[in-house]
Amino acid sequence: xxxxxxxxxxxxxxxxxxxxxxxxxxxxxxxxxxxxxxxxxxxxxxxxxxxxxxxxxxxxxxxxxxxxxxxxxxxxxxxxxxxxxxxxxxxxxxxxxxxxxxxxxxxxxxxxxxxxxxxxxxxxxxxxxxxxxxxxxxxxxxxxxxxxxxxxxxxxxxxxxxxxxxxxxxxxxxxxxxxxxxxxxxxxxxxxxxxxxxxxxxxxxxxxxxxxxxxxxxxxxxxxxxxxxxxxxxxxxxxxxxxxxxxxxxxxxxxxxxxxxxxxxxxxxxxxxxxxxxxxxxxxxxxxxxxxxxxxxxxxxxxxxxx
Amino acid sequence: xxxxxxxxxxxxxxxxxxxxxxxxxxxxxxxxxxxxxxxxxxxxxxxxxxxxxxxxxxxxxxxxxxxxxxxxxxxxxxxxxxxxxxxxxxxxxxxxxxxxxxxxxxxxxxxxxxxxxxxxxxxxxxxxxxxxxxxxxxxxxxxxxxxxxxxxxxxxxxxxxxxxxxxxxxxxxxxxxxxxxxxxxxxxxxxxxxxxxxxxxxxxxxxxxxxxxxxxxxxxxxxxxxxxxxxxxxxxxxxxxxxxxxxxxxxxxxx
Numbered sequence: 001x002x003x004x005x006x007x008x009x010x011x012x013x014x015x016x017x018x019x020x021x022x023x024x025x026x027x028x029x030x031x032x033x034x035x036x037x038x039x040x041x042x043x044x045x046x047x048x049x050x051x052x053x054x055x056x057x058x059x060x061x062x063x064x065x066x067x068x069x070x071x072x073x074x075x076x077x078x079x080x081x082x083x084x085x086x087x088x089x090x091x092x093x094x095x096x097x098x099x100x101x102x103x104x105x106x107x108x109x110x111x112x113x114x115x116x117x118x119x120x121x122x123x124x125x126x127x128x129x130x131x132x133x134x135x136x137x138x139x140x141x142x143x144x145x146x147x148x149x150x151x152x153x154x155x156x157x158x159x160x161x162x163x164x165x166x167x168x169x170x171x172x173x174x175x176x177x178x179x180x181x182x183x184x185x186x187x188x189x190x191x192x193x194x195x196x197x198x199x200x201x202x203x204x205x206x207x208x209x210x211x212x213x214x215x216x217x218x219x220x221x222x223x224x225x226x227x228x229x230x231x232x233x234x235x236x237x238x239x240x241x242x243x244x245x246x247x248x249x250x251x252x253x254x255x256x257x258x259x260x261x262x263x264x265x266x267x268x269x270x271x272x273x274x275x276x277x278x279x280x281x282x283x284x285x286x287x288x289x290x291x292x293x294x295x296x297x298x299x300x301x302x303x304x305x306x307x
Numbered sequence: 308x309x310x311x312x313x314x315x316x317x318x319x320x321x322x323x324x325x326x327x328x329x330x331x332x333x334x335x336x337x338x339x340x341x342x343x344x345x346x347x348x349x350x351x352x353x354x355x356x357x358x359x360x361x362x363x364x365x366x367x368x369x370x371x372x373x374x375x376x377x378x379x380x381x382x383x384x385x386x387x388x389x390x391x392x393x394x395x396x397x398x399x400x401x402x403x404x405x406x407x408x409x410x411x412x413x414x415x416x417x418x419x420x421x422x423x424x425x426x427x428x429x430x431x432x433x434x435x436x437x438x439x440x441x442x443x444x445x446x447x448x449x450x451x452x453x454x455x456x457x458x459x460x461x462x463x464x465x466x467x468x469x470x471x472x473x474x475x476x477x478x479x480x481x482x483x484x485x486x487x488x489x490x491x492x493x494x495x496x497x498x499x500x501x502x503x504x505x506x507x508x509x510x511x512x513x514x515x516x517x518x519x520x521x522x523x524x525x526x527x528x529x530x531x532x533x534x535x536x537x538x539x540x541x542x543x544x545x546x547x548x549x550x551x552x553x554x555x556x557x558x559x560x561x562x
Contacts, residue, residue, distance in 0.1 A: 169429070170408075170415055170436065173401075177409045180398045186380035187358060187390065189413020189476055 005142040007264035008257055013148040013217060015256020016155035020210040021233030022240065022248035023162060024203030030179045030243040031199045034099065037106040038086055040230015041113035042079050042204050046211025047221040048121050050075035051128055058129060068131040068212075076208040083204025084197050092193070110230075117223035125222045128215045151213045158209060159249050162202070166245060175199060179243075228280065232259075235287040241300020250298060258282055311336040311371060311511050312388075312480055318365030319349075319356055319535075326352045328535045330366070334480065339502065339512045341526035341543075343519060345555055348532040350515045351393060354484050357513075358390045359383035371479060384413045389478035391469040393485040393515075399458035403449055403468050406457050407440035410475025443471040447501060463494035467501065474510075481505065482513040487521055499525060523547065531555065 021043055028036045053071040062070070090109050094102045133146045166172035177185040178195045186192050214229065215221040232255065240251025263279035290297060312334040319327040327349045334340045342350050355361040357368060359380040368375040376382050389410075398406050415432055444450040447467040452460060460468060466486055473481055483502070487495045495518065502525060505512055516522045522529060523543040530540040533555040539546050546552055 168433075170412065170433065173405060173409050174412050176401060176405075177398050177412075180400060181396060183360065183380070184392075184396045184398070185409065187360075187384055188409045188472070189381045189384040190409070191379075191381050 002141045003264055004261070005140055007260040009139070009142045009144050009148065011257035011260030012253060013151050013256070014260060015236075015253035016152050017210050017214045017217070017229075017252075018233050018236045018256050019159060019249045019252025020155050020206045020213070021229060022237040022252045023159065023245060024207050025234050025237040026240075026242055026245060026248040027199050027203045029237070030245075031175065031196055032091070032095075032102075034091070034102045035106065035234065035242075036086075036091075036203075037103070037230065037234075038090075038109035038113060039203065039207060040226035040228075040233065041110050041117070042083055042086075042207040042226070043211040043214070043229055044117060044221075044223065044226030045082060045113065046075040046079045046208030047128075047215040047225060048117060048126070048211075048223070049078045050208070050212045051126055051215065051221050054129060054131065064131045068216075071131075072209065072212045075212055076205045079204040079208035079211075080201045083200040083207070087197060087200040092196075110227075114223060114227070121223055123223065125220050128219050128221050130216075130219065132216060147216055151217060154209070154213065158206065162206070163245060165202075171195075171198065232280075232283045235283045235290075238297055239286055239290050241297025244297065244299045247297055247299035254298075255283060255286060258286060309336045310334070312513075313369045314353075314357065314366065315369070316366040317353065317356060317363055317368070319352055319361060320364050326535050327356065327363075330532070330535070330537050332530050332537060332540060334511060334513060335528075336511055337506065337509055338527040339506050339514060339525055341522040341529040342513065342515045342532065343517075343522055343529060344532035348555075349535040350532055351484060352535075353532065354390065354482055354513075354515060357383075358388055358482060381413070384476050384478075387477070387479035388482060389473035389476045389480075390482040391466070391473055391484055391486060393488055395462075395465045395469055397457040397465055397468060397472070400456060402454050402456055403444060403460065404437070404440050404453040406468055406472050407443050407475045408436050410443075410472040411436045411439060413476050440475065443474050444468075446474070446504075447471045448497075463490055463497070466490070466494075466498065470501065478510070480511045480513060482515075484515050485517060486514070487516060487518045495521060 021039065024039045024042070025036060028034065028039070050071040053074040054067055057067040057070055086109055090105050091102050094105060132150055135146050137144045137146070137149070166175060174185065174190045174195050175198070177188065178190055178192055182192045214225070233252065236251040236255040237248050238251070239255055240247025240249070259279055259282045262282035263276040266274050266276060266278055310333055315331050317327055317330045330353060342353065344350050352361065356363045356377065359377050359382065363377060368377060370386055370388065375386055398409060401409070415436055441450060441453065444453050447470055449464060449467055449471065452464060457465065457468060470483070470486070487498055490498060499521060502512060502514070514522065514526060526543055528541065529543050529546045531538050531546060531549070531552045538551045538555060539549045541549070
């Protein structure tokens with residue numbers, strides 16, 4: 001029972017990060033109908049720029065919590081600029097191209113960003129200095145670190161604000177209207193280019209946050225970290241129903257828990273043949289399962305309704 | 308009466324088809340101006356050019372004395388032209404109220420900062436947008452359906468919702484593209500009442516309609532398009548007698 005609760009707690013932590021990244025995929029898909037496969041790399045850029053800022057600020061002897069916040073803000077600004085830039089130069093010219101074109105371009109952007117990061121930061125794994133207190137708490141028999149509590153709390157707050165922004169404000173309405181019908185939204189005075197740029201801005205800020213949190217969780221950052229994380233978050237978005245914000249949150253949390261439980265029990269279930277290094281397999285079982293059994297995802301609408 | 312909109316020598320070509328050729332017309336403030344013509348005469352094309360959905364090949368449009376930049380639809384809306392569609396184009400998965408609230412976008416301004424911080428200005432503007440949306444829903448008789456999703460509304464209600472949404476942009480000119488299409492007699496009568504009400508409230512209306520009876524009964528002046536050219540423009544009684552118009556409608560009577 002202890003292992004079960006422990007793995008659920010770990011899974012929710014990981015899942016909160018997946019959810020933040022999945023929201024970025026789903027926001028862009030909702031508005032543009034494209035999968036922004038470069039999104040995972042934005043998370044990586046967020047983690048590495050936050051790390052650079054952290055090192056600088058620590059050397060200037062700022063207190064740790066202040067460094068954490070400032071480093072995040074710096075990473076968020078860099079990622080937002082990056083996200084808007086990607087949209088402007090790589091996707092906007094292809095707005096009316098066949099759907100395959102932006103998809104392939106996104107993969108290209110992803111490779112470019114990875115290579116640039118490798119040139120800037122090298123191939124090595126960078127240790128991320130712990131900025132949050134390394135205390136643990138007992139909760140129903142599970143060991144929970146302060147980092148985990150911060151991750152889940154910050155992610156929950158952020159996602160709640162996003163849902164309010166999208167569902168309760170003028171800009172959110174404009175976003176939903178643009179997602180449903182860009183042409184008619186424009187006739188209501190909505191500047192589609194602004195809304196699309198805004199979508200990338202929000203998605204990239206969430207990615208920066210995810211990058212900071214995931215590197216705080218594992219204490220490590222490197223140029224290739226966005227790839228697998230991006231794929232998993234994409235899986236989470238598909239699991240929840242891509243294009244659906246609540247779905248991205250549910251899908252992210254669920255995928256995190258599935259993975260953690262899988263990693264926790266796979267050794268017992270296979271008599272020790274497979275170990276927790278097979279953790280990544282579960283995400284892709286889930287992806288295949290969803291695509292075969294329920295392509296629209298848990299909360300998704302029928303895909304045909306978009307056309 | 309002063310001139311609200313003047314279209315001069317509008318031309319539009321799709322490949323080898325000259326969809327609009329030298330179309331000029333003048334709409335006066337406060338009138339209901341009808342645009343009729345046989346199928347394929349270019350009525351909807353003219354509408355799409357006027358509202359910025361299609362780029363035009365030739366011509367200028369002057370709205371309230373100022374030239375209209377026709378490139379971007381959201382600017383046309385800002386300038387004061389709103390439209391509805393022949394095939395209804397609501398935001399199907401948003402509520403009736405939200406559809407109208409989107410229409411307020413052009414006339415409101417709180418941006419990202421205000422939305423994120425939930426500033427006082429943001430909350431006040433949001434409340435004002437909602438109030439105005441409810442007024443407009445009441446105006447078209449849909450207030451009790453405000454929370455229903457647009458896709459779940461009856462056909463006639465969807466048409467009226469489109470009009471409410473267009474009104475929310477505070478247009479100087481409201482362009483209705485076949486608003487009576489697919490309506491039964493009762494719904495058409497209600498629509499007619501609604502359009503007459505708009506005129507009483509001082510709005511200028513451009514109406515494309517197949518229902519010739521509705522057009523002749525409602526409009527102050529009517530223009531007739533045929534093969535992309537304007538063949539007549541006059542009061543309904545005169546247009547009805549026009550030889551070219553009668554010929555365009557295959558010699559049929561306009562009754």
